[in-house]
Amino acid sequence: MKDTREVTIYDIARQLHISPATVSRGLNNHPAVSKKTRQKILEVAQALGYRSNTFASNLRRQHTNTLGVIVPKLNSHFVSSVLAGIEKVANEAGYNLIISQSLESAQKEVANANTMFKSRVDGLIVSLAFDTQDLSHFNPFFKKGIPVIFFDRVEQSLPSSTHIIIDNEKAGYQATEHLIQQGCRHILHITGNLTRNVYADRLKGYQEALKAYGLPFHETDVIVSMLDEKSAWETGRQIANMHPLPDGLFVANDTFAAICMQALKEKGIRVPDDIAIVGFNDDLVSRVVEPPLTTVHYPGQEMGELVARHLINHLQGTVPLTHTHTIIIHSELIVRQSSLRNPQR
Amino acid sequence: MKDTREVTIYDIARQLHISPATVSRGLNNHPAVSKKTRQKILEVAQALGYRSNTFASNLRRQHTNTLGVIVPKLNSHFVSSVLAGIEKVANEAGYNLIISQSLESAQKEVANANTMFKSRVDGLIVSLAFDTQDLSHFNPFFKKGIPVIFFDRVEQSLPSSTHIIIDNEKAGYQATEHLIQQGCRHILHITGNLTRNVYADRLKGYQEALKAYGLPFHETDVIVSMLDEKSAWETGRQIANMHPLPDGLFVANDTFAAICMQALKEKGIRVPDDIAIVGFNDDLVSRVVEPPLTTVHYPGQEMGELVARHLINHLQGTVPLTHTHTIIIHSELIVRQSSLRNPQR
DNA sequence: GTGAAAGCGCTAACAG
DNA sequence: CTGTTAGCGCTTTCAC
8 A cells, every 4th residue: 555665866867868967957946957858857756756855955965944943932923923924935935944932941942942953954043932041052053153043032142143123122111101191100010031131121111211201110010920821810910909009001911911901800990090001912812802902013924024034145145144233123002992091082 | 163064973983993883873772782882972972062963864764753743823722732732742752843834724734735745754743724625635645654643623534544633513512502501592603614524513513502402593693704803803793783683602713702702892782691602712812801701622732642642653553543533532611701691609 | 792884865076 | 968976974784
């Protein structure tokens, strides 16, 4: 039953009475092969059910035409969009993708990086896990000159690698400013691990905005959380029990914000009247909760396309990666009901 | 700067004055190699920064130790859980994973299958796209004797391949029965492409339940949708404008249900008082909407583990795959406020 | 327990 | 435009 023998270029060559080299060239669209022979080669290949052996090919040429991608979690609108963007560009350029998720664990990220290294990806795209501190698991790549490019969750201390991010400080500023303009005077900021750029920068923006509007900043108004579902419920309930109640919440992701909102509402607290809430990411959930969540949108797909294009350009020698350090993509605040206290118009 | 030369088993062999064959054996824990030499080999390999060349290895042995996974969408709680389960088992058994998403497009699924085939995965795990009809893109696998195993979205007409599913008919029955028991008499069922088992079976369950409770079934009460976000809003608004209003909604996924709920509420319709709603999947969103959504939970992680274990057992020759046709996993209805009309207790 | 040797399938000089 | 040749790095008989 099993059709066990593999068809090779030798089989094609034999059938056409030409050399395997020519077959190889024909299959790879090498210019120095006549249209006629190429045509024939393709036909026979088709007829014989030939499939090229990537391993032999990769073994021979010393690269894999494969890009590695490590993300914290597949399961978010933002990450999905980025991936879609990366895949589009990679596909068009003939690159394959290996995708893995660290599940927000530094340990798993290390394992993933090792796998990627062993898989000999030509380049690596990374968004760091929640608690990744040490970046030495990328050293093998640096040493071998394999380009690594970071997006969103980056470590800017790292020299000589490219980062593609949004202006988290600005986004944090705008979110906070918006809350202030809605009349909030005591705004809590709920965020993640502050060693991570995205959270540290949003916090900076939050602080700046407070300062700009002459509001005091209290350390105790910043809640650092693991940002998982369980903490979200706990934090939400905790806030509901505060006296006096804060009147604004700037939360570093939509899911967390949505759950907080739920927890607050369970305790009879009104959103936005008692507490106005702003989230981050523009996940689907932000549109489904009641009231819809004001949030920061950033263009995942574009970001992914940009990241991939950059990496591929570099791999193809077009652009020296080390010269373009940090690329900042536009983000914007989307105002919905969860923060709107004095409806405009 | 670039450390360009790769370390091979020859380098290790030379350093230890032994043959590459022995090094290979040592690295692969071949029994016929003394503890001492193995120890030394490992040390030198470490010191030299050796990484085995998968391509050479794969080229030589005729398999890849890699499993392919094709899912409709990465972006759902259920799929993430399944993947986690698959990964756990695969990892433990020393298998690598290539994961790709069809994004609910049959066309993309074909492309993915081809890529998997070219990547020479040792086995394939598939959950079908929304609109996949023709399954011929898996023929190359069947022909070559590469095992393909389906889960959740399956095509049971397919002979001689294993399916791992939940009892969708039963789940559909229970969901509908629950709504009836809550006093619903006119229940709409919103679902996906009815050629797909999951949707067809849930519909059957819905019909059975109606019949069992002496309620009439109307074709027009079944709304077939693409189940994307846009349709969800449209459908929700459409339902809101119905006269008379239905009093129950059984929706084939949580996201869609959540959006419908939102759309209904926008029109001033109360959930569950005017319309009770049951979703499907137990996605995070089901817990965050107001009121929380009654839904059907099924154990993704377990399902993933089971699927992977099954496939790997077969690859290792333990179990003949063709003999175990269909495995059914337990699912359960989780009752929350969106459907509770006469609060128990 | 270890070594020699052949070859997995492909590509890239080089030569014509 | 096409053929010859020589490996890429590894595993696996078959010897010893």
